[in-house]
Amino acid sequence: MTRKAKAIGLISGGLDSTLALALVKGQGIEVKAVTFYTGFCITETQRRKGGRADGSVPRNEALRAAADLEADVELVDISGPAYLEMLLHPRFGYGANANPCVDCRIFMMRKAKEIMEREGADFVFTGEVLGQRPKSQRRDTLRIIERESGLDGRLLRPLSAKLLKPTLPEAEGLVDRERLLDLSGRGRTPQIALAKEIGLADYPQPAGGCCFLTDESFSKKFFDLLSAREAAGEGRHISHEEVILLTVGRHFRLSPRAKLIVGRGEVENALLEHHAGGRARLEAVGVTGPVALVEGAPTPEERRLAAAIVARYGKAKDRPLAQVEWREGDRAETIEIEPARDEARIEGMRI
């Protein structure tokens, strides 16, 4: 070693990034851990809904990892318009769902490069493992991410380093390559063994993403929104508030112009209430039932259809007729309607 190095470590709090942090810190390198907030965080959404089903509050795993390893940590918000723009137009396409993992990694690495330069650090490292993910962690895409981010030679993957070309900090003697690893593939056995060896016991089990974009159900709603906009002749866009609403309630596509969101339980009803501004708010009158929102510009027929579905999910569902209040701002009207009974049709509209 020629001098004490400094590194920026990107951590999610999963086992791999925690191990990468431990490996680099273990070489006596000063580390600033960084965790990015994209706006698609499952932990945040669980907290918005009042915690998990068992009542517990999910913890921020990146903070847990930094605390366990006593690494200075910075939480960086990248959820702004530039991130949404990347999400809508990913140069390298989507993964199995709405996850533009390669573009997202490039986006994060560019931000990490800025932090590296600001902090006077020598390199950036991640917990990526060669071949672990079908798209974003292939050898060629790891190289693309490095090149496109401008981190050429300054992006270290400690868990797979011995299988990759030596980086500049290794060549400069700032990092001891011999103490890095040669892991590859989807298995976790070596990581679990290493965690045990260095005394890490408290990491997320099982391994899993913390990002809604990899969630199939969320993804369907995301692409439905974009397709509907396209069909209605609108541009490809999405707002942060719309992202939040994609994580709440049952969604029904009434037409390219209109969508219905029906709350499932008190917490979701309250969330929909909170986001009712600029949307129509529906609720059955005189009986217990969900709060619902309609986005877009429904036709009179679609308004009645939405009201019938809302009535179907409330206590009036077995009545011949129900009354549903349709409110837009200060204007309200009551729609008398037979609750929807054609389950196949309702399911057909479900996103």
Place this chain on the structure above:
Amino acid sequence: MRPATLPEPALTIDTSGRLCPFPIVETARVMKGLADGAVLLVVATDPGIALDMPMWCKATRNDHLATFEEGGRWRSYVRKRPR
């Protein structure tokens, strides 16, 4: 539960309505401007602050004094440790 004694905060920030990670992002931002030894009070509605704040303090080597719920809001006291 509120501890029997707590220091007077040099600064109070209210992060009510914001969720993980913003109470911590805001804490980190204002801590940079505080003098060594100063106490920051962070008010929050995200119950996750009871988990997040002790972990953030341990990672960043600041002193977590207390986090407790009072009147429907969480209060977290942190002392900036000298660098």
